[in-house]
Amino acid sequence: MSGEEAIKKAYESILKHDFAKAVVWFERAIALDPDCAAYHYKLSITYARSNKLEQATLHAKEAVRLDPDDEHYTMHYRHLQAKELLFQAEKLFEESDEQLYLAVALLKQAVDLDPLSVEAYLLLSIAYSQLEDYSHAIRAVKELLKLDPNHPIASRLLEEYGLKWKQYMQTASPKEIKRKGTE
Structure with a gap:
């Protein structure tokens, strides 16, 4: 055979x-x-x-x-690597808030490996939101919406993050705003 x-x-x-x-x-x-x-x-x-x-x-x-x-092989491999990073990041969400910074790093890597991963952008936006970094949360969810303009969760999150960002801007000190803008 x-x-x-x-x-x-x-x-x-x-x-x-x-x-x-x-x-x-x-x-x-x-x-x-x-x-x-x-x-x-x-x-x-x-x-x-x-x-x-x-x-x-x-x-x-x-x-x-x-x-x-072979581009197909490379793209497939990168997609699988990104998926593995997503799973690792998801596990970190269940742990302490301190682990969210590591989750963000893993999710940024996942997005670099697979820029078409809707799931990576969604989790990245959620992680940034939990860290109260609404400007980055908004950017991540906007990238998701470029990939999937009709994503129902992303549309809702964009609205939610926008409101939280406005509230933050009204209550934060100029020093805090400058710090968040440079991160």
């Missing part, structure tokens, strides 16, 4: 909604031709769709290593 035949079997399994069997066939294709970047990429996509992010990222990274010039 060739790697291409194993790939065909993997796709047959996907059409039957048997993703576990598809993974087995993709892995067999890789065993037959371990230096084929396309096989690693296809397996990575299947793992990602099955919410097996760690395995998906490993195979995406391998696809990029084997064929660093």
Whole structure:
């Protein structure tokens, strides 16, 4: 059996909604031709769709290593890295407010890796809001709305952050306003 035949079997399994069997066939294709970047990429996509992010990222990274010039492989790998950062940031939200600064740093990295991630912008805006940094919260939610103008939560948050920013501007000292504007 060739790697291409194993790939065909993997796709047959996907059409039957048997993703576990598809993974087995993709892995067999890789065993037959371990230096084929396309096989690693296809397996990575299947793992990602099955919410097996760690395995998906490993195979995406391998696809990029084997064929660093393929934009699809690179974009997919960056998307998965951003997703991992999102999960890490979400966990930090559950911890103390001090962890929000780390969450912001992770979410900024996620946005750099995947500038089309609506979820990253949404979480980034929420983190900034919880830190009472409404100017950055507004910027993040506006970026989200550029990607998805009809996002119902983002529209509501933009209005909410705008009101909070106005309230802050009315009560904050000039020194605090200057500090927030330079962060």
